Amino acid sequence: MSWTIARYVNEVAVGDEFVLWMGGTNAGVIAQGHFTAGAAYGQPDLDYWSEDPGPRHYVPLEVDRWLDLRVPKSQLATDPRMASATILRQPFAGNPHRLEEDEWQAIREAIDTSVGHDPKWDLEPGDELRRVDLHAQYGGSSQNGISPSSSTNNILIFTAASSGHQHGYYDTWNEDGTFHYTGEGQTGDQKMIRGNKAILEHQESGKRLRLFDGARGTVRYLGEWTLDPDEPYSEDQAPATGGGPLRKVIRFHLVPVKTTITTPTVGIGQAYVAPDENVSPATAVPSAPDPDLVGRNLSTHRQLQNTLAEEARKRGFTALSPSPSDPDFDLAWRDATDQVTVCEVKSLTIANEARQLRAGLGQVLDYQDQLRERALEPSAVLWIERAPSEGRWVDLCQRVGVLLAWPGKEDTVFED
Known part of the structure; x- marks a missing residue:
């Protein structure tokens, strides 16, 4: 006043x-x-x-x-x-x-x-370029996942499942369009210093957050983001590099800046990244929302997933892992006509069979629905460890347009 x-x-x-x-x-x-x-x-x-x-x-x-x-x-x-x-x-x-x-x-x-729009920024969401060229134009370090620029008003941040998971970086794309980005620090508890502090204070420092898919070679621009004003970050647990002990990690809650984010016109998925099957309960994904990703189930889940991905490749399909702009499906594949199939994988035990089938069916229907704007009627497959104890599950999945299959049914999954 x-x-x-x-x-x-x-x-x-x-x-x-x-x-x-x-x-x-x-x-x-x-x-x-x-x-x-x-x-x-x-x-x-x-x-x-x-x-x-x-x-x-x-x-x-x-x-x-x-x-x-x-x-x-x-x-x-x-x-x-x-x-x-x-x-x-x-x-x-x-x-x-x-x-x-x-x-x-x-x-x-x-x-x-x-x-408004920064006239010195020339990239649009979906644009791809070599990371070395990106830094030559906009500054920042080419070695870090969080790269504040001293020559421009930008903080360049990079997400890549292929390299991030080995360091305990589980970035997630949420149903409401927000993105949770894991801070930097590969061992020990992450602290609000260096790149993490730069993200937290980006508005105060006048720097824009620029998100990229990929960490090396060619990267893809995913637009400008800002921190959720109500909850800018949370703390979680994740294993240290190489599956080490659990430690505290920072998860930034990013919201797209609507004036610069457009509906993605990029394709679905990225080259398939095979998860490590040699895991124990101690190295299972922490705080996983999916009950399949703990203990014995995690190893079985990954074996099923990797085997199916290899089968897709043998039959001439392109196996895919999700990119940050995709829902968090286990596996997808594309045929020669660009028809996309999205797949959820579930291990089964006698005790958890019904719960796993319910969860898997809901997940794959959700993935299919989210991908409709970017693929012509994507197909959906729920791939399970063995035949279900009750045959009704096959009919139920068929009624809602999902193929329920298990090892031995590969011909049905990949039929022309």
Whole structure:
């Protein structure tokens, strides 16, 4: 509602524009607005004071826009129009800092960029390029999964199931379109430092989060993201690199920036990545939502999955693992006509058979439904360890368009 001032008391006037500057490590512009009256002397608005400052000069104001992304001091400092600005040369001088017209123009342009499309960013969701070329253009380290750039206002982050799972990085695409991204740190508990801290403070530092599918070679741009304002991250457990002991990991809750994310036109899946079958209960996937991914079931599940993927390849199909833009199916394959089949794999015991069949059928129907916009009527297969004890399951799956099959039924699954 108001702000105390020490300078230019007789010059500030109703209608004058202002920007609000936040000091500190991530200094920069956080809001803009206008004065609703000239300066007055008296008791200022006490809501913003830890203790009563006593009567002083203040100016009534209204904030027109709080910025989602701060305009960082580092960005303004590189603009030659800001070379003489006192906010950069004498930041601890009393309020307000007066700006010349060219300085105002520089700040206005920076604010417009912070709330809209960055004109210096040329990639669109779905674009592919070599990672080395990406860093040559936008900066950042080519070695890390989280790569803040010092030369541009971007943080480049990379997700890849093929390399991430070996380090306990289980990134997940959620049904509501959000993405949970595992922080950096391959051994020991992950801490909110370095790249993790850069993601957490990306709005304060004025940097945009750019997500890429792939870690090496050619990567695919998945758009601009931001942290969920209500729950920016959570903590979970995952094994250390190479299946080591469980440790704390940070899972960032990312939300797509709607102005830049478009409906994916990219294909489904990526080259199949065979999971390690030599696992024990100690190295099972922690906090797995799927009861098939614990203990004895995990090893059996992976054997069934890998064997079926190899069978698909032998018969001329392209076996696929999910990419971050896909639902979390176990396996999929594509034929020569680009027809896609999505598959859920389930191990069975006498005790869990009904539960596993119910869960598997629901999962594969969900995957099929999510993929309809990107594939022409994708087929669905529920692949189980053995024939079910009750034949009704075959008929039930058939009625809803799902093929229920098990080892020995490969000809039925891969028939022309």
